[in-house]
Amino acid sequence: MNSNTLTTLHFGIDANRAAALTSAFHRLGYICRHTAVDEMGRMGSAIRDDKPDLVLFDEAESAIELSHCLEAIASQQLDLPVIVLSNSETLMPDHQIADVLAPDKIDRISRSCLREFWALYTRRNLKSTEEELKAAETRSEQILSQSDEAIAYVSDGMVISSNRLFAKFFGFDDPDELDFQPVVDLISEQDQDRLKAALRNTTAKEGARVSVTVQRQNGEEAETGMKLSPSTLDGEDCIQITLRDEAGESTTNSAGTIDYSTGFASSIRFVQQLEDVAAHGLVGGNDGALLLVGIDRYMQLRTEIGIGGCVTLAGDIADLLLSHFPKASYGRIDGDLIAIILSNISAADALKQAQKVCARATDRVVTLDKLSISYSLSIGVLPITKTRMSGALELLDNLIGVCDQIREETGDNGMGNGAAMFVRAKQQLDQKSDPLTLFEDAKADNRLQLLYQPVVSLADEDRHYYEVSLSLKDQGADEISGEQLLRAFEKQAKSTELDRWIIVEATKQLTRSKLTGKPISLVINLSCNVFRDRNLISWLNVAMKAAELSPATLVMQFQASAAAKLVKPAQTFGEKLRQLGAGLALRSDSAANDDLQTIRLLQPALTKLAVNPKESKTLESAITSLHEAGTKVIVPDVDSAATLATLWQLKPDYVQGSYVHSPSTELDYDFGDD
Helix, strand or coil, X not given: CCCCEEEEEEXXXXXXXXXXXXXXXXXXXXXXXXXXXXXXXXHHHHHHHCCCCEEEEECCCCCCCHHHHHHHHHHCCCCCCEEEECCCCCCCCCCCEEEEECCCCHHHHHHHHHHHHHHHHHHHHHHHHHHHHXXXXXXXXXXXXXXXXXXXXXXXXEXXXXXXXXXXXXXXXXXXXXXXXXXXXXXXXXXXXXXXXXXXHCCCCCCEEEEEEEECCCCCEEEEEEEEEEEEECCXXXXXXXXXXXXXXXXXXXXXXXXXXXCEEXXXXXXXXXXXXXXXXXXXXXXXXXXXXXXXCHHHHHHHHHHHHHHHHHHHHHHHHHHHCCCCEEEEEECCEEEEEEECCCHHHHHHHHHHHHHHHXXXXXXXXXEEEECCEEEEEEEECCCCCCCHHHHHHHHHHHHHHHHHHHCCCCCCCEEEECCCCHHHCCCCCCHHHHHHHHHHCCCEEEEEEEEEECCCCCXXXXXXXXXXXCCCCCCCCHHHHHHHHHHHCCCCHHHHHHHHHHHHHHHHCCCCCCCEEEEEECCHHHHHCCCHHHHHHHHHHHCCCCHHHEEEEEEHHHHHHHHHHHHHHHHHHHHHCCEEEEEECCCCHHHHHHHHHHCCCXXXXXXXXXXXXHHHHHHHHHHHCCCEEEEXXXXXXXXXXXXXXXXXXXXXXXXXXXXXCCCCCCHHHC
């Protein structure tokens, strides 16, 4: 964030006033770059991608409603000041509106903008500092857990944290067993006073060293050196104790930044980089992939060629990987594991490249003295998207599992020689998570699909229909369904990303279809969020022209009870939909009371009536009411010939169900047989 450059979004600000504001900022010593937003479709991306410092909104002149702008900002959880230009005496600043000013007060507007800009500047700097502090604490925890040195932290003479190597040195299996134990109790009695003196002499300016004899859990004694250094843990002052050898030097340099056998980043350095990617995404917001390359049968190879041979082997693998991914970020995670971060590549393409690497690896031979060694690789691939991901260690653990699964499925004594995509556990698609995250996860795992179920006419209609529903591949019993995901989006009432995805995929299928004969239309189930999207109709018009499809082939279907809560925007949407040439449909549980009133107001072309076909009296009454309201009726759940025979007497317009045809991923029903 540049301290003398403002980036603003203008809603309803004409060119003359924008120029006047730019001049006012210039006189005050600031540069102002602005973007004009005049349509709903541009608003979301401008707020998200342009990274503005504030919004100037003219309530009278803007083509977009103020409430929609505020909802878009709130939905993305942005700290973005909004200054409203209005002569209204009732509009007041609140938790979302920073100020309300008269539209013609240019100087006052510019100074109000600067005030909010500097307040935002301060908040962002504070947030950045807090994030840096948290990152530093996270790195400290990682260093503690991954270091090859035995480390513990002591406060007031008590062990408050330690790593596994420290615990193991004293004979404990779990570091938690050492928590809150007096550190002097770990030392032989004759050296306890010396350790206490060393702890007292460790000040904020300098540390101390002491050699002691420790008393292990099994009663054995061992000599060790201790380096005592002032430190902090979770914001509290403490002393870090590092066990050293007799020379007072570290026994390893693995906490460095470079793995010298490959030239790649060390494990700790790479994990830090991956944590940043997991939290904030790749640079530029691009998609990419995380690869974990595992050496098959590594322990057997290590026995055959020794540590020195493994260094040579790692170097050869590094050369192979660099030839395929020259611009990637690499890390040596363990002796047999190399991780790679790829940018600007789809996960599917990354998988194809990984499979090529595996194929080339089997052709390579590493010569060690007079011994020739061949090797194979197993590679796990995980998509990196804009959605916030799990922590770095969890991501790597997931890919280790993929490599293990490759080797198990091959069944050749640990010889994997293949690549596979990591698929998130289905239970992650639960109803508690953010719907947009669920959508991105399911899309990244290629688990979203559309099902098409024919809607068959009981009369001699000129057009036949397929109902389009969202589904998840291999859905588990405890997992959110496609319908529930759509309803979850509807509860938030802000995003139409899922609706647009459904429309695009459905029209693609219709375009690919080679059906001939009677015209086919799609009845597409959507969320009521589209009623608020003022740009959707124009977007749909462009999409239909690009696909060379008639708008008459589309009918948008909504739940009547949900539409009842948004009657006015639903009426406007329905009118525009009919003007385009497309149709509107509703789903009703009973066609009574509120649902019937909504149906009369929205005038849908079709109404799907969710009444049990076996309840003939209730169904007959509902069909009569709907026909009187001017809508054609679809009766679903027809599961037998007897049910169909009953419906012939009740005269709905269309029927649907397993007896007619079950939902399918293809438009494969022969309407000529109905």
